[in-house]
Amino acid sequence: MKFLLTLVFIFVLSVSSVTAGGLMETEFSFFDFKTAFSFANDDNLAVEGEKHLKNIKQLTFGGENAEAYFSFDGKQLIFQSKRDGRDCDQIYSMNIDGSNVRMVSNGEGRTTCSYFFKDGKKVLYASTFGSKKECPPPADYSKGYVWAIYPDYDIYTSTPDGKKIKHLTNTPGYDAEATISPDGKKIIFTSMRDGDLDLYSMDKNGKNVKRLTGELGYDGGAFFSPDSKQIVYRAFHPKTEAEIARYKDRLANDLIEPTVFELWTMNADGSSKRQVTHLNTASFAPFFTPDGKHIIFCTNYFAADPKKRNFDLALINTDGTGLKRVTYNESFDGFPMFSPDGKKLVFASNRNAAKQGDTNVFIADWVE
16 A cells, blocks of 8 residues: 555554543644645545545645534544643644644643534533643553543633633543534533443533433443434443442442443433444444434444454444445544535544654545
């Protein structure tokens, strides 16, 4: 293949810390944008078999960049990145052509899971800076591959330029992974406020908080359907006594193990929960297609050797039928999101990595 395809994801998992939102963090250095763009063309970004993707463009160059989400007008992206010599992630925004990159968060603590409000006048993200200005320690891998559930995470809002920072949540325990409904009225997020990792909804001003899930286990990474009536999310619900004991032990240490996630859907009020996937692998980062009939997500189901951490994008019908592979890159592709008009797809990938550990943001035309 014409671009660098080393087993970078294995390297990332072995040396990096990971947020519950799913972003891998490593040390990195940046290089000149113009030089980078010279090799970021369609010829070495496309992979054989990727029939849904056309005119792939690379928007970031070097380091760890992920969870890039469109503004409601489709003109900007907001994402998290570790750069500028910082010890952990901060929130940045940029135009959809990769220009005008600027930091949105205040540079303190660790941040994750950012999103634009519908009117474009505010953004939201989760941060630990309300507790300590320093970065919290990375996850302890002595107990295996885990994600840290930092209890100091709260959800904040600010203007798009990072000013007028305000609490949206202010409760003990983890509050993060927030996204906004397409109608602009509701926010869904994951919280530990009742002792387990569950999904909650609230009004855009933080009022009228409602718990949506209650089964023991992790529920998170949720997004609304285009009509704001459905929610798709990832979940792990331990069943056996051993699984339950292991889950509770990890959670008591502010950790979870993201080795098996299945996708679920439910109504926006929390009713009619239904499991979509039964893959028994790590499937996450789900997002509805523009017609609301399918879900695009990230999974290692297609990996010949799951230990190599090869994640691809896939499509599935909302009833769990019609599983279809979308990307064929031999490392990591994840965090997909469609533009509001449905014409473009943004995602994060290890493809075309300048060095081991790089994850960058890419955008492509979507082909039905």
